[in-house]
Amino acid sequence: MPAPSPSPAAPASPAAPTTPPAQKPPPAADRVYRHVKEGVLERRYEGGVLLTEGELAEAVGVSRTPVREALLRLETEGLLKLYPKKGALVLPVSAQEIADVIETRLLVEEFTVRRAVPAPPALLERLAELVAEQRRCAGRGDLAAMMHADRCFHAEIVRHAGNQILCRLYDQLRDRQLRMGVALLHAHPDRVERSLAEHTEILDALRCGDAETAAAAVRGHVGRVAELVRGTGR
Structure with a gap:
């Protein structure tokens, strides 16, 4: 007498969907x-x-x-x-604070842009994306978003140096400068295109592996920001 064939296994019930844990609100x-x-x-x-x-x-x-x-x-x-x-x-933004922020930015950014040479492809690609993002923001007149992309451009170079203390210091410097940045772009609309050109100049120097040209481009860019803040440049 033939053995009875095994009964087919019951289909597995679908797993109940997992609910992601609710994120706690920040303190x-x-x-x-x-x-x-x-x-x-x-x-x-x-x-x-x-x-x-x-x-x-x-x-x-x-x-x-x-x-x-x-x-x-x-x-x-x-x-x-x-x-x-x-x-x-x-606290109002004082002339001394502006001078101190710009001077410290120059020290940090010239050092880190030299350290970025030779720049890896991933860094160059990210910087190019940020220049393109600045141009899109400028095209639609969103100067606040353009300033954010501007900050990210410089911060990427600083982060690439791998010094966490400098990264934190740089973030604080840009926080302090943010209050004046958007106002400057509104007051000097021609500065938008110049800023884009100067960022492109920095990027091109990094692509060429020329540390001194990159440092000179950073020095000129940040120096022109200082002139605008002081009301002596365009």
């Missing part, structure tokens, strides 16, 4: 920090404005304790000055 102090810092850098909070803990707590939807923590962080970055029981004063 309250971090939310306040970002809110205030973006407001200062984007000039929604102009220099000379006094920010109160109560107003910020209400705007972000937190208690006053994380507000104090965030304001202390921003004071250490030189964006605010705290006054006990009054609030935090948004």
